Amino acid sequence: xxxxxxxxxxxxxxxxxxxxxxxxxxxxxxxxxxxxxxxxxxxxxxxxxxxxxxxxxxxxxxxxxxxxxxxxxxxxxxxxxxxxxxxxxxxxxxxxxxxxxxxxxxxxxxxxxxxxxxxxxxxxxxxxxxxxxxxxxxxxxxxxxxxxxxxxxxxxxxxxxxxxxxxxxxxxxxxxxxxxxxxxxxxxxxxxxxxxxxxxxxxxxxxxxxxxxxxxxxxxxxxxxxxxxxxxxxxxxxxxxxxxxxxxxxxxxxxxxxxxxxxxxxxxxxxxxxxxxxxxxxxxxxxxxxxxxxxxxxxxxxxxxxxxxxxxxxxxxxxxxxxxxxx
Amino acid sequence: xxxxxxxxxxxxxxxxxxxxxxxxxxxxxxxxxxxxxxxxxxxxxxxxxxxxxxxxxxxxxxxxxxxxxxxxxxxxxxxxxxxxxxxxxxxxxxxxxxxxxxxxxxxxxxxxxxxxxxxxxxxxxxxxxxxxxxxxxxxxxxxxxxxxxxxxxxxxxxxxxxxxxxxxxxxxxxxxxxxxxxxxxxxxxxxxxxxxxxxxxxxxxxxxxxxxxxxxxxxxxxxxxxxxxxxxxxxxxxxxxxxxxxxxxxxxxxxxxxxxxxxxxxxxxxxxxxxxxxxxxxxxxxxxxxxxxxxxxxxxxxxxxxxxxxxxx
Numbered sequence: 001x002x003x004x005x006x007x008x009x010x011x012x013x014x015x016x017x018x019x020x021x022x023x024x025x026x027x028x029x030x031x032x033x034x035x036x037x038x039x040x041x042x043x044x045x046x047x048x049x050x051x052x053x054x055x056x057x058x059x060x061x062x063x064x065x066x067x068x069x070x071x072x073x074x075x076x077x078x079x080x081x082x083x084x085x086x087x088x089x090x091x092x093x094x095x096x097x098x099x100x101x102x103x104x105x106x107x108x109x110x111x112x113x114x115x116x117x118x119x120x121x122x123x124x125x126x127x128x129x130x131x132x133x134x135x136x137x138x139x140x141x142x143x144x145x146x147x148x149x150x151x152x153x154x155x156x157x158x159x160x161x162x163x164x165x166x167x168x169x170x171x172x173x174x175x176x177x178x179x180x181x182x183x184x185x186x187x188x189x190x191x192x193x194x195x196x197x198x199x200x201x202x203x204x205x206x207x208x209x210x211x212x213x214x215x216x217x218x219x220x221x222x223x224x225x226x227x228x229x230x231x232x233x234x235x236x237x238x239x240x241x242x243x244x245x246x247x248x249x250x251x252x253x254x255x256x257x258x259x260x261x262x263x264x265x266x267x268x269x270x271x272x273x274x275x276x277x278x279x280x281x282x283x284x285x286x287x288x289x290x291x292x293x294x295x296x297x298x299x300x301x302x303x304x305x306x307x308x309x310x311x312x313x314x315x316x317x318x319x320x321x322x323x324x325x326x327x
Numbered sequence: 328x329x330x331x332x333x334x335x336x337x338x339x340x341x342x343x344x345x346x347x348x349x350x351x352x353x354x355x356x357x358x359x360x361x362x363x364x365x366x367x368x369x370x371x372x373x374x375x376x377x378x379x380x381x382x383x384x385x386x387x388x389x390x391x392x393x394x395x396x397x398x399x400x401x402x403x404x405x406x407x408x409x410x411x412x413x414x415x416x417x418x419x420x421x422x423x424x425x426x427x428x429x430x431x432x433x434x435x436x437x438x439x440x441x442x443x444x445x446x447x448x449x450x451x452x453x454x455x456x457x458x459x460x461x462x463x464x465x466x467x468x469x470x471x472x473x474x475x476x477x478x479x480x481x482x483x484x485x486x487x488x489x490x491x492x493x494x495x496x497x498x499x500x501x502x503x504x505x506x507x508x509x510x511x512x513x514x515x516x517x518x519x520x521x522x523x524x525x526x527x528x529x530x531x532x533x534x535x536x537x538x539x540x541x542x543x544x545x546x547x548x549x550x551x552x553x554x555x556x557x558x559x560x561x562x563x564x565x566x567x568x569x570x571x572x573x574x575x576x577x578x579x580x581x582x583x584x585x586x587x588x589x590x591x592x593x594x595x596x597x598x599x600x601x602x603x604x605x606x607x608x609x610x611x612x613x614x615x616x617x618x619x620x621x622x623x624x625x626x627x628x629x630x631x632x633x634x635x636x637x638x639x640x
Contacts, residue, residue: 195374195399238503241548272584273593282581282599286574286606292551293570293610297617299552300563304624306500307631312406313399 012044012071014117015171016100017090019184020051020058021083024104025208028061031072033110034102041114046071048093049104050086053077084184094171103165105208107131112203116168125173125196128159128188129166131205137212151227154189154234160200162188182226193234195313238311240298244291252288255281333493336366336438337417341407342425346378347533352427353386353393359431369394370425371411374401404487405506412496421490422506428456429488430527437490437524446495446519449510450526451483457530469546476554477511481523484510488526495519498632504545508553515557563621567614571607578603 016034020027031047038045049062051074059074066072075089087101098120100113108129119127136144144163151162167187177190188198236243258281266272338356342349353368360366370383370393380397387393396410408422419438423429433450440448457463466485474480484507491513498517505512513519559566578600585596 192400195402239545239548241552242545245548245551246544271588271590273588273590273596276595278595279598279602282602286602289570289574289606290609293567293613295548296551296555296566297563297613297620299555300617301620302502303552303556304621304628306502307628308624309502311502312402312410314410315397315399
């Protein structure tokens, strides 16, 4: 393996961050495959493997590579943390101006990363691979569809494969996008929200990515909650009352109308005391008021924090030609 | 924080897909301010997809008084305005629309009024040139509601042509769609002295109007927010306490209905009363949490204000 050698003190052009968090393939083989691709498009590189402690054993071959002088660094998180936190750790350590993130398994043909890097050179802030043409199993396709009918709509149909983890960007861009919770998965959506240009580049799906993936029910519950959180974050961060107010207005409105109808019926002689429907109506009304009250607290927090939080981002003047200076 | 070198006057103009209006607008501003010693025009592009930025940049390259800011995406008029305010170096800042419906010849009138000792001078459109059903009537209703709810009597909140003192803008931070309620916010949170002057209004010459009737629900939510901020900014707990009190009163009503009910087992009444009591407890706790969440921010805000006052003094 002829790695493009990086002299001490000068950063490589590209940092590849591999998050080892689920279904990892042999990591040394993965490294060699991606390294060969980067060699082929003439980029110098360093690799950072950020690993969940569960995969401790799989890191040994990487350490062997490191001892052999390959530009590989291994970070093992001290405790069980998610992909987003692992990515943050990797970003904190990245030395190059360009960053490629890949999962520890193959989703697309590795050669895609050259195209992604070219797109970033061409002005995109974030280039994401899209698994296309797709050779996926039916179950995977169904999950893909479900994801894009929900979270995908937040991008107004501009993204076709949010879940593909093969992405290239500039380090400064990735560091500027607030990443927490489980939101690394939705990075392209967050990038668009923050006003970055996102480009999708089609690359044939890798044959090893077609196997049926079924997760535990808990995973689906967590994902659903994430999507709800994302929806709120992207659409209502600055106007919580519009979200809670709508829910509250529907609830309180339904309850209020039911109460009004029963009240009129009471005037015409039908007693109220034996109508359980009234309990439901009062319940709806109180729930509605609670939702609106929560929205108001949200608005108050936004209002008081407005001075601390810029609600826009300016586009920087076009960057100068050529490689960014080494850091 | 304001930049250190101050000019006399900054004009801030948010622009969204206004390629036809840019040049005539700049010309009109130049003409209107020909006598004025030092001014700058800050054009804020709000993620336009037409040639707005290109045209504006060309003008800016030839005339250093014209500054172009480009937002990274289409954020909305409020954010564009705030970006302009953040960049403006004028001791007086004037905001106006980028669609030529406002007339730059009114700028000196606003500035003169401001110099009589006001913090904010709002223009109101005389003989407004807009469609009656989709623009004038909703706008009339909205203005009435804003005046009534906030107690700030502004005839025309939707008119973008306004002049502000730098010191006032330093205290305001716009977000969401708040530019429409700027006078109400300024009065509620910064005790601004506000005046109005009549301004000219032209029919739209180019492009299409960027508003629609769908704003009413949003407007209602925003109004509720403004009302809350104007009234309960100092004490959110008081607001939630009042809500809890109201809920308790309703609960008592249900209990009374239970006692007076002719039906023997009218359990829906005590049930409803319990729900209302639960709501009262919830609101009280929510009020406490709100106070908690705001405590630190408020302390910082107060400090900032005193510091900013010291800078301007």
